[in-house]
Amino acid sequence: MDFTPHTEADVAEMLAAIGAAQVSDLFAHLPEEVRLRAPLDIAPGLCEPDLRARLASLATRNRAETLSFVGAGAYPHFVPAAVDALASRSEFATAYTPYQPEVSQGTLQAIFEFQTVSAILLGTEVANASMYDGASAAAEAVLMALRVRGGKSPARRVLVARSLHPNVRGVIATYARDLEGVDVSELAWRADGRVDLPAGDGGDDIACVVVGYPNFFGVVEDLRSVVAWARARRALVVTVTLEPLALGWLTAPGRLDVDIAVAEGQGLGLPMSYGGPGVGLFGTRERFLRSMPGRIVGETVDADGRRGFCLTLSTREQHIRREKATSNICTNHSLCALAFTVCVSLLGPGGLRDLARLNARKLRYAVAKLAGVGLSEAFTGPTFNECVVRAPGASQRWERLLRRGIVAGLPLERFYPELGDALLLCATDVHRRADIDRLAAEWQSAQA
Amino acid sequence: MAIGAGVMATGTETAAASEPLLFEASVPGRRGASLPADDIPPEIAPAAIEDELARPELGDLPELSELDVVRHFTRLSQWNFSIATNFYPLGSCTMKYNPIVNEWAARLPGFADIHPLWPDVLVQGALALERELEEMLARVSGMDAVTLTPAAGAQGEFVGIKMVRAHHVRSGNPRHTVLIPASAHGTNPATSALCGYRVAEIPVGRDGLMHLSDVTPHLGDDVAAIMITNPNTLGLFEREVRAIADAVHACGGLVYIDGANMNALCGVSRPGDMGADVLHINLHKTFSTPHGGGGPGAGPVCVKKILEPYLPVPRIVPVEGGLRLSEDFPHSIGRVRTFQGNFGMLVRAFTYMSALGGDGIARMTERAVLNANYLRRKLEGLLQIAQTEPCLHECVFTDQSLAGTGVKTLDVAKRLLDYGFHAPTIYFPLVVAGALMIEPTESESRQTLDAFAAAIAAIVEEARTDPDRVHTAPHTTRVRRLDETRAARHPVLRWRRNRREPATT
Numbered sequence: 010m011d012f013t014p015h016t017e018a019d020v021a022e023m024l025a026a027i028g029a030a031q032v033s034d035l036f037a038h039l040p041e042e043v044r045l046r047a048p049l050d051i052a053p054g055l056c057e058p059d060l061r062a063r064l065a066s067l068a069t070r071n072r073a074e075t076l077s078f079v080g081a082g083a084y085p086h087f088v089p090a091a092v093d094a095l096a097s098r099s100e101f102a103t104a105y106t107p108y109q110p111e112v113s114q115g116t117l118q119a120i121f122e123f124q125t126v127s128a129i130l131l132g133t134e135v136a137n138a139s140m141y142d143g144a145s146a147a148a149e150a151v152l153m154a155l156r157v158r159g160g161k162s163p164a165r166r167v168l169v170a171r172s173l174h175p176n177v178r179g180v181i182a183t184y185a186r187d188l189e190g191v192d193v194s195e196l197a198w199r200a201d202g203r204v205d206l207p208a209g210d211g212g213d214d215i216a217c218v219v220v221g222y223p224n225f226f227g228v229v230e231d232l233r234s235v236v237a238w239a240r241a242r243r244a245l246v247v248t249v250t251l252e253p254l255a256l257g258w259l260t261a262p263g264r265l266d267v268d269i270a271v272a273e274g275q276g277l278g279l280p281m282s283y284g285g286p287g288v289g290l291f292g293t294r295e296r297f298l299r300s301m302p303g304r305i306v307g308e309t310v311d312a313d314g315r316r317g318f319c320l321t322l323s324t325r326e327q328h329i330r331r332e333k334a335t336s337n338i339c340t341n342h343s344l345c346a347l348a349f350t351v352c353v354s355l356l357g358p359g360g361l362r363d364l365a366r367l368n369a370r371k372l373r374y375a376v377a378k379l380a381g382v383g384l385s386e387a388f389t390g391p392t393f394n395e396c397v398v399r400a401p402g403a404s405q406r407w408e409r410l411l412r413r414g415i416v417a418g419l420p421l422e423r424f425y426p427e428l429g430d431a432l433l434l435c436a437t438d439v440h441r442r443a444d445i446d447r448l449a450a451e452w453q454s455a456q457a
Numbered sequence: 458m459a460i461g462a463g464v465m466a467t468g469t470e471t472a473a474a475s476e477p478l479l480f481e482a483s484v485p486g487r488r489g490a491s492l493p494a495d496d497i498p499p500e501i502a503p504a505a506i507e508d509e510l511a512r513p514e515l516g517d518l519p520e521l522s523e524l525d526v527v528r529h530f531t532r533l534s535q536w537n538f539s540i541a542t543n544f545y546p547l548g549s550c551t552m553k554y555n556p557i558v559n560e561w562a563a564r565l566p567g568f569a570d571i572h573p574l575w576p577d578v579l580v581q582g583a584l585a586l587e588r589e590l591e592e593m594l595a596r597v598s599g600m601d602a603v604t605l606t607p608a609a610g611a612q613g614e615f616v617g618i619k620m621v622r623a624h625h626v627r628s629g630n631p632r633h634t635v636l637i638p639a640s641a642h643g644t645n646p647a648t649s650a651l652c653g654y655r656v657a658e659i660p661v662g663r664d665g666l667m668h669l670s671d672v673t674p675h676l677g678d679d680v681a682a683i684m685i686t687n688p689n690t691l692g693l694f695e696r697e698v699r700a701i702a703d704a705v706h707a708c709g710g711l712v713y714i715d716g717a718n719m720n721a722l723c724g725v726s727r728p729g730d731m732g733a734d735v736l737h738i739n740l741h742k743t744f745s746t747p748h749g750g751g752g753p754g755a756g757p758v759c760v761k762k763i764l765e766p767y768l769p770v771p772r773i774v775p776v777e778g779g780l781r782l783s784e785d786f787p788h789s790i791g792r793v794r795t796f797q798g799n800f801g802m803l804v805r806a807f808t809y810m811s812a813l814g815g816d817g818i819a820r821m822t823e824r825a826v827l828n829a830n831y832l833r834r835k836l837e838g839l840l841q842i843a844q845t846e847p848c849l850h851e852c853v854f855t856d857q858s859l860a861g862t863g864v865k866t867l868d869v870a871k872r873l874l875d876y877g878f879h880a881p882t883i884y885f886p887l888v889v890a891g892a893l894m895i896e897p898t899e900s901e902s903r904q905t906l907d908a909f910a911a912a913i914a915a916i917v918e919e920a921r922t923d924p925d926r927v928h929t930a931p932h933t934t935r936v937r938r939l940d941e942t943r944a945a946r947h948p949v950l951r952w953r954r955n956r957r958e959p960a961t962t
Contacts, residue, residue, distance in 0.1 A: 011817040012554050012745075013824045014902040023831040023903060032823045035830055036725050038847045042699050043731050049724045050596050054814030057558060064808060068567025070582030072575075079572050082795055089490045091523055093564075099541030100534035103555050106751040109880050110941075111871070111934040112543075115533035116750035122479050125951040129517045135950050138751070141608035144795035179792035183769070186791070187622055187631075187653040229506055251795070258503075260512045273795065282563075283583050284573025284796025285608070286753035298948065304751065309944035312929070315475070317936040321944040332656050337611045337647035344749030347530075354479050354526045355489040358515035364492055365513075369503030377501065391506040411576060419574055442496040 010054050076444055077416040078375075080395045080435025081225070082143065082174050082251045083284055084276035087364070087438050089355045092278045096348035106340065107306075110319040116343060117318035120306040123346040126353050130253070131270040132261025133292030138304035139341040140289030143273025144177045147219065147249045148184035149302045149336060150269040150291065154217035154245045155191065156300045157268075163190075164216040164244070170204040171195040172224040175424040177249055181219065202228035202388030202397070206238045215244035217269075222248040222262055223255055225424075226433065227372075227395030228388050232265040245269060253277045253290070253349075254368060254437075255393045257361035269293045278352030279345055288345035298322070302336035364438060368394035371436040371445070378449040379434070387431055395435040397421065403430040409455040415448060476532045479519040480952045487520040517954055536935050537750070538879050544905050545879040546832075548851045548894025549642075549690055551718055551742040552879070553825075558812065559745065559805035568804050573796035577781040583800065584780035588773050590807045591757075594738060597818065598716060599729025600759035604768045606798040610717045613737030613756025614648040614684075619790040620735060620760065620767040621682045621711050622652055627788065632681035632710070638667050640691060640886045645684045645715065654681060661888050665691040665844040669700050676708045686715040687731060690886040690894070691844050692829070692851035694721075702732025711735065716759070719743040720898070721826060721849035724819025728759075735760045744806035755802040769793050824899035825850045828906060832897050835910035839917050843889045851896035853889055864920035864927045866891040871938065872919070872930035876912035 015023075020032070029035055036044075055063060077085070096102075100115065107113030107120075120138045127136035140146040151167055158164040167185060169178055178195075185191050196218070197205045204220050218239050223229045232248065239246045248262040250272040262270035275287035293301055299322070307321035356364060372394045376386060379398055387397040398418070400406075410417045418432035425431075436445060521529075538545070545552035563569065571580050591603040607613040618635070625631045635649040638659045646656045657675050662668050667685070683705045687695045695701075702712045714728040716736035720743055722728070728736045740746045740755040748754075760768065770789045771782040782797065813821060826849050833842070833852040840854040856866040870880030870893070882894040897906055919927050931937060 010812045011820055012556055012812075013820065013899045015824055015827075019903045020827065023827055027827075027830045027834050029830070032827055035823075035826050035847070035849075038696070039694055039726055040696050040699065043726045045599075045725055045727055045730065049815035049819055051593055051810070051815030051818065054817040055811055057812070060558065060808065060812050061561070063811060064562045064804075065565065065567075067582040067586050068562075068565040070585065071567040071571045072579040073566045073570040075575070075579055077572055077575065079574055081574050083573050085570070085572075087493050089523070091489075091527055095527065095530040095534075097560065098531070098534045100537045100539045102560070102747045102749055103540035103552075104537045104750040105539075105545055105547060105550060105552055105748050105879065109538070109870070109874065110939050111931050111936055112538040112874050112879065113536075113750070114935050115535065115537035118476070118478070118533055118536075119530070120750075121951070125478075125480065126518065128951045129515065132514075141612065141753070142795045145608065145612070145793070174795070176792055176795050180794065183619070183791035183793055187619070189653065229510055231507065231510065233509060257513055257515065258511065259506070260510050261514065264512075264514065265509075280569035280801075281572050282569050283571045283580065283800035285794065285799040286801055287795070288753075298950075305948075305950055307944040308949040309940045311939050312937040315936055317939045319939045319941050319944050321941065321948060321950075324945075332646035332650040337615060337644050337651050338609075340609045340611070340752035340754055342608075342749075342753045343751035344747070345753055347750070350479075351526060351530060354519050354521055354529075355523060357488060357490075357520040358518040359486075359520070360488060360490045360492060361515055361518065362513065366503060367493065367495055367497070370495075370497045370501050373503060374497045374501045391510070392504050411578075416572075416575060416579070438493040 010056055075414055075416055078418045078434050078436060078448060079416050080252065081419045081433055082176065082273065083281045084252050085281060085437055085439045086254065086276050088278055088352060091355060092348055092352045095351050096344060101347055102344060107320060110317060114317060117306050119347050119350060120343060121308065121318050123350045124306060126350055127290045128292055130256040130261060131272065131290060131292035132263030133270055134295040135298060136290060136292035137301055138306055139343065139346040140291050140303055141342060142285060142287045142289050143249060143251050143271065144180040146271035146289030146291045147177050148180045150247045150271050151181050151185060151217060151219065153269060153300050153302060154247060157245060157297055158216040164214045165190045165192060166215045167191065167193045168196050168215055168218045169193060170220040170224060172198045172202065172204060172226055173219060173221045173249060174225045174251060201390035202226045203230055203390050204235065206235065211242065213243045215242050217245040217247050219247040219249065222250050223393050226388055226397045227392040228390035229259060229393065232262060232267060236266045252394065254365050257365035258369060258393055263292060274345065274349040278348040286342055286345050288342040288349055303338055304341045367438050371438065371440055372396060375434065375436040375445045378445055379452065382449050382453040394437055395433065397431050398434050399431045401430060403432055406452060406455045407432060410451055413451055415451055417448060417452065476529060478952050479521065479529060480517065482521060482525060483519040485520055487522055489521050489523045489526050543877060543879055544901060544909060546881045546895045546897055546909060547879065548853065548882040548896040549718060550882060551720060551896055551898060552748065553745055553898040554900035555745050555747040556809060559808045562808040563801045563804045581779050584773055586807050587803060588780055590803055593810050594757055594759055597719065597723055598736060598738065598759045599727025601762045602765045602768060603757055603759045605757045605803055606769050606794050607737065607756040607758060608794060608799055609752060609754040610737055610739040610756040611644045611648065612793060613758045614644055615651060616758050616769055616790065616793055617713055617735040617737055618648050618652040620764045621713065623767040623788065623790050624711065624764060625681055632679050634679050635681055636672065636675055636683040640689050640888045641684060641686055642690065664846055665693050667695055667697065667701065669697050669704060672701050672704060676704060678709060680705065680708060680710040682711045682713050684713040684715060688721045688849045691853050692848040693844060693846045694849060698731045706732065717742055720822060723822040725822055735764055740802055740806040745809040746802045746805040753799050753802055755799045771797060821899050828897040828899060828901060832895060832906050832910065835906065836913055839913050840893065843892065851894060854893045854895065855889055856891035859920050862920040862924050864924050866893055868927045868930065869893065869916055872916045872927045873912060874931040875933045878909055878912055
C-alpha cells in the first residue's frame with residue numbers, strides 16, 4: 010500500500026511535460042559511485058488489514074493490562090475522553106510550525122494559552138511554548154543558568170541533588186560534558202529525604218542548584234531553605250517537577266522565588282506511551298527572557314487592529330543567530346502542549362485540586378496497607394503520590410509479584426546501590442482501592 | 458481571479474470572527490471533567506506538608522464546561538491550515554500526507570499504556586518494533602547502527618556531533634573545527650557551538666554546489682567533522698560528496714550527513730555510500746509522522762561502526778528469548794532523554810514504512826522527485842529559477858523576475874494564502890536572495906500541482922496589474938498581516954487578570 014495519487018496516465022503526462030522518457034532519467038545526474046544498484050532490502054508493503062493485524066500483534070506482546078505501581082517520571086492518570094478527541098483533530102495534528110501566522114491562529118492561540126497555564130502552574134512570570142520533555146527542559150535550564158551567571162567571571166559549578174531523577178541527572182551530565190570549565194557535582198540527601206545543603210560551601214562560583222519538586226523519592230523539597238541557601242551564594246535555583254499533578258497540590262515553585270522552574274507535562278492529558286512523546290514546561294523570570302531557550306508565542310495586532318498571535322523573540326533562535334543561538338532547538342512539542350492545555354481546561358482549578366487530593370490520599374492508603382504487611386517508609390519528609398518503602402527481602406518478593414502480573418513499584422538498587430530492598434511506590438487515581446488491597450495481599454502471600 | 462474562486466475554501470472563514478482566550482471565558486464554579494470516584498476511607502488524610510509549601514494558587518486557571526472547551530478548541534482548529542485541509546509546498550520541511558492508520562496504531566492500548574520503566578519482559582512488543590525500525594532505517598541509509606532516542610532533528614544533530622567529539626577525545630585530540638557550507642540549515646552551526654566547536658563556513662559555488670577545491674584549504678588535524686546536507690538546501694545533489702568525504706577522512710575528520718530529509722534518496726542513493734559516518738533522519742519529513750503544529754518529532758541517528766560505541770543509552774540488545782534495554786556501554790555519550798524516545802512517533806513511522814515496504818519506499822522517492830520536476834517545469838516561465846542544475850525533490854525560485862513591480866517574495870507568499878495554499882519556505886537558503894523554496898512531496902496529485910501553478914500565474918499577473926492587492930495580502934484569512942515588530946518590542950507572552958487591554962479596535 011502506498012499513499013501516492015498518481016495514475017499511470019498521470020506519470021506519463023508529467024514525464025512528457027518534463028521532457029523525460031522515464032522516471033529514472035530524473036536521477037541520471039547522480040554520480041555512479043553513490044548510486045544504489047540493488048532494491049531496498051525491506052519486506053514488501055502490506056495492505057491495510059494485514060498492516061493492522063501486524064501492529065495489533067506487536068501491541069498485544071506488551072502487557073498493558075499489568076497492575077503497576079510505578080511512577081518515577083511517567084504517571085498513569087485519568088484523562089477525559091475529550092482531550093484526545095480535540096488534540097487529535099487533523100487541523101491541529103497535521104499543521105506545520107506556525108511561521109505563517111495568518112493561517113495558524115489556532116495553533117498560536119492554543120500555545121499562548123499553554124504558556125499562560127504553564128506560568129500559572131509553575132508560578133513564574135513567563136513560560137515558553139514547551140520543550141521536548143522534563144529532562145531536556147532541565148538540561149536547557151542548566152545551560153540557561155550558565156548563560157545568566159556568565160559574563161566576566163562566570164560561575165561554572167552546577168550542583169545537582171542526588172535525589173533528582175537519575176535519568177534527568179544523566180541528561181544534564183550529557184549536555185554539560187563538553188562545556189569548558191563546567192563542573193557538575195551532586196548534593197546528598199538527609200534522613201528525611203530532602204537535599205543536604207552544605208553550610209560550608211560558600212563560593213560564588215555556583216551557577217545553579219537543581220532539585221526535584223517533589224524529588225525522585227517523592228519527597229517534597231523545602232524550597233524556602235534551598236532558595237535562601239542559593240541566594241546567599243548568588244546561585245540560581247532550578248526545580249524539576251516530573252509529576253505535573255503535584256503542581257495542583259504544592260505551592261508553585263515561582264511563588265517561592267525559584268528562578269527557573271521546569272516540569273514534565275505527560276501526567277496531565279498524555280498517555281505514558283513507553284516514555285514519549287511528553288512535553289516539557291519551562292518558566293522563568295521576565296528579566297531572563299532573552300536568555301530563555303525555545304519557541305515563544307506573543308500577542309500582537311493585525312493590520313486591522315484585531316488581536317492575533319505570532320512567534321516572537323526569534324532573534325534568540327538558531328535560524329537567525331546560527332552558532333550564537335541560545336539553543337539549537339527548533340521545535341516544541343506543540344501537539345502534546347495542546348493536549349496538556351485541553352486537559353487542564355477541563356479539570357479547572359477545582360478539578361485539579363480534587364484530583365491531586367485524591368492522589369495524595371491513595372498513596373497514604375497504600376502506605377497504611379503496606380505497613381500492615383511489613384513495608385515501611387524509608388524517608389520522613391512529606392510526600393504527594395509517591396514514596397520509598399523498604400523491607401528485608403523486598404527484591405525477591407517484587408520478582409514474585411511480577412510473575413503474578415503486578416509491578417510493585419520500581420526497585421531502586423539499580424539507580425542507588427545504597428538503597429537495596431527499597432521500592433519507589435506510586436499510587437494515583439487509576440488505582441482502585443481493591444487494586445491496592447490486592448497489592449498488599451499478594452505481598453503478604455509472596456513469602457520470601 | 459477566476460482560478461482563485463475554486464481553491465479559496467480555506468476553512469478559515471467558517472469560524473467565528475473571534476474566540477476569547479480560555480481565561481476570558483471562565484465562569485467561577487464551572488466544571489468540565491467527571492473525576493474518578495473517591496473509594497478511600499474518609500479517615501485517610503493526605504501527608505502533612507508545611508503550610509508554605511502546600512498552597513497552590515490555581516485561581517487563574519479557567520473554569521469551563523466540557524462543551525465550552527470542545528467549542529473553543531474546535532473553533533481554534535478551524536483557523537489553521539493543515540495537510541488535512543491545504544497543500545503546503547514547503548521546501549525542506551516536507552509536508553506530506555500523514556496516513557490515518559498511523560494514528561490508529563499509536564493509540565493501541567498495548568502501545569499507549571505501557572510504562573517506560575517496566576521490566577523488559579512486559580514490553581517485548583515495543584522493543585521488537587523499535588528493533589525492526591532501527592533495521593529498516595539502517596538499510597535505507599546504508600549505515601550500521603541506529604539510535605531512535607532523539608526527540609527531534611536538532612537533538613539528533615546534537616547526539617551526532619557529541620559522538621564525533623567523543624570519538625576524537627578518545628583518540629587523544631578533540632579537535633576544534635566543524636566545516637559547514639553556507640547553504641546549511643541554522644541548526645548545523647548552532648549544534649556545533651552547543652558541542653563546543655568553532656564553525657568554519659565553506660562557500661557555495663556559482664552552480665549551487667560544494668566543491669572539493671573550496672574544502673581543501675580548511676582541511677587539517679583540527680577538523681573534527683564536516684556537516685553536509687545532500688541533496689543540499691537548493692535541492693541539488695552534491696556530486697563531489699564522495700571526494701569531499703574521502704578528503705575529510707584522510708585528515709582524520711568525520712563526515713556528518715544531514716539526512717533530515719531523505720525524500721530524494723530512498724532506494725536511489727544511501728548516505729552510507731557517500732561516506733557518511735553519522736546522520737540523523739527526521740521521521741516527520743520522510744516517514745510521515747505528523748508535524749503537530751511544531752512537534753513532537755523524532756530524530757533517529759544512524760552511524761557507521763566507528764561511532765557505534767558512542768551511541769546514547771539506553772540501547773536495545775538481544776538476549777536469550779527476547780530483547781532488553783541496556784545502559785552498559787562505557788563509551789556512550791550518555792543519556793539525552795528522560796526515557797527511551799518519542800515512542801508514539803516511532804510507532805507511526807514504523808506503521809508507514811511497513812505499509813509501503815521496500816518497493817513503496819522507493820516509489821515514494823520517485824514520485825516526490827517526479828512531482829518536483831513537474832512543478833518546476835510549470836513554474837519556470839513564471840518565476841526565476843535560482844539554479845539551472847537538475848533538481849531532485851525540491852526547487853528554489855527567486856523574486857527577481859518581479860523586480861520593477863515592487864512585489865517581493867514575502868508578498869507572493871502571503872497572497873498564496875488567499876488562494877488556499879500555504880506559503881513555500883521563503884528567504885531560505887540564505888545564499889539565494891528572495892528565495893521561494895518549493896517541495897510538493899509525493900502526496901500531491903497533478904491536479905493540485907496544476908492549481909498551485911495557476912495561482913502563481915495569477916499572482917504574477919496581479920503583481921503587474923494590481924500590485925497593492927498583493928502587497929496587502931492576505932485578505933481572506935482570519936487575521937491580516939500581524940505586527941511582528943510590536944510583538945517583539947512589547948512582549949505579551951501570557952494572559953493576566955486585570956492587565957491593560959491590548960490596543961484592539
